[in-house]
Amino acid sequence: MLDSYLLLKLIHILAAVVVTGTGAGIAFFMFMASRSNNVQAISVTTQHVVLADWLFTLPAVLIQLVSGILLMARQGYSFSSPWFYTVITLFMVIGLCWLPVLRIQYRLRALARQAVGENKLSPKFTSLMKVWTLLGIPAFAAILVIFYLMVFKPLPLV
Numbered sequence: 001m002l003d004s005y006l007l008l009k010l011i012h013i014l015a016a017v018v019v020t021g022t023g024a025g026i027a028f029f030m031f032m033a034s035r036s037n038n039v040q041a042i043s044v045t046t047q048h049v050v051l052a053d054w055l056f057t058l059p060a061v062l063i064q065l066v067s068g069i070l071l072m073a074r075q076g077y078s079f080s081s082p083w084f085y086t087v088i089t090l091f092m093v094i095g096l097c098w099l100p101v102l103r104i105q106y107r108l109r110a111l112a113r114q115a116v117g118e119n120k121l122s123p124k125f126t127s128l129m130k131v132w133t134l135l136g137i138p139a140f141a142a143i144l145v146i147f148y149l150m151v152f153k154p155l156p157l158v
Helices: 004-036 039-075 082-118 123-152
Strands: none
Touching (some): 082 123
């Protein structure tokens, strides 16, 4: 019989992998497509990026939050500990970066669709891609720090 704690931990880890993998994959494919200057490729990629965030990132983030809280409660960790405050702050930083990224992705998708008809990307697309990339850097760094905190737990948990 599978231990419920281990199952919850597995779900939490898998959600973390999905968030990280989807984020890295989206960033890579958006970056590569935008560098290609192939408006068809850019248009298709922006469509898939928006879809991937809804299908993979959002559910995984929600699962991360719920499973993380359940794991903390199950292990008796304090929700007023330095470790929790650090993790939840980083989680919010990621969210504060990701929410504008979502909005930007919709704008990028619209601009890419427009570019297909005109066979040329607008300067606004390039400008928004820079903002999109700049928001992704601290978000991804925060994910890596959370991984470190999850594994090593260097701060007090009680």
